[in-house]
Amino acid sequence: MSEEIEGAAEEFERSANWLRSELRALVAALAPGVEPAVEERIQERRTTRGAMGRQLTVTMTLAGASCAAGAASEAMAAAGWCSVEAGEGPGGPSSKARRDGFEVGLFRRPSGSPVVWGKAPTVWFHGRWTRPPRAATPQTLAPGDRLCRMCDGWGTCGTCEGLGFVDGRRCVECGLGMDCSSCGGSGRERLDG
Ligand SMILES: [Zn+2]
Ligand SMILES: [Zn+2]
Incomplete structure (x- = not known):
């Protein structure tokens, strides 16, 4: 169990909402009138010291639309994104940009459909690991039971807690x-x- 970081859930929601609206604006600029197929994925990150964070990735697939990576780069720069970079994706030229720990980009699926994607920075939900409370105490023991002699009632491994x-x-x-x-x-x- 690790210490919960105050305000992490709100922070996650805030940055998710900001990213969604930025992506919506890019989609509207690149393919006006196209309703994207939206997919969201949350990836959990853990450090060896027991900290836990979540990172959100949003993809918006624009089936049937045709938008070039060059146009995407221009739209990102116009919206205030920095370090706009051209690259090569699975289905042709791609483009991505950064801002305040966020990343957005456009690539083309092998099928040809353009995908506008974005990644929020990892939000840390828990700090360092602290050992969970004892599983059993002398007060919670049932008749005929005693505290485990190996862990003294903790229930968790004594070496890694x-x-x-x-x-x-x-x-x-x-x-x-x-x-x-x-x-x-x-x-x-x-x-x-
Ligand atoms: Zn035990
Ligand atoms: Zn262990």
């Missing part, structure tokens, strides 16, 4: 299992066990 990694390497104790190997995560064992 349930993160699965130690110093960026897979935990050798639990092998990414993340639970205490003796109690399987319950924090308890039977008195007669």
Whole structure:
């Protein structure tokens, strides 16, 4: 479990909305009247120290439209995007640009349909890892149970504290299992066990 970063959900939503409206504006400039097929994907990013972030990618496919990469570069520059770059995509010339950690671009699918895409910066939702609370305490034990002698009720692996990694390497104790190997995560064992 790691500490939740305050305001991350709002920040994610704000940047998602901004990106969507920027892409809509590019689409309107490049292919007026074409209703794009919109797809959104959220990629989770994790650091070995247990921080977790999410990055949004939006693609808008303009089936049947014809817009050139050159026109896209011009539209991006006109909308205030910087470092506009021409490249080569799967279906011909492509173009992309950046601004404040955001990226947008246009490429052509092998089928010929132009795709306007955008990527928001990663928003971090959780900071460093902190060990989850104990799975069992003397107060929560059922009759006939005792605290697991291996983890003392924590339920998580004692070496990595349930993160699965130690110093960026897979935990050798639990092998990414993340639970205490003796109690399987319950924090308890039977008195007669
Ligand atoms: Zn471990
Ligand atoms: Zn245990």
